[in-house]
Amino acid sequence: MADIARPQNPQDDWKVWMVVNPSTWLMPMLLSLLVLGIAVHAAVFAIAPAGMLFVN
Numbered sequence: 060m061a062d063i064a065r066p067q068n069p070q071d072d073w074k075v076w077m078v079v080n081p082s083t084w085l086m087p088m089l090l091s092l093l094v095l096g097i098a099v100h101a102a103v104f105a106i107a108p109a110g111m112l113f114v115n
Contacts, residue, residue: 066074
């Protein structure tokens with residue numbers, strides 16, 4: 060069995076772009092991040108009472 064070097068993060072984080080083509084996948088990843096952020100904010104606003112969200 061061959062020895063495979065384990066990644067040393069964050070030094071090796073750039074290597075994800077060796078597998079994921081940014082010209083194809085960057086916009087879908089950013090859009091999914093936007094959808095996730097909106098969903099998290101919607102959940103927080105739905106759960107928290109109105110008095111806790113804003114400081115008078």
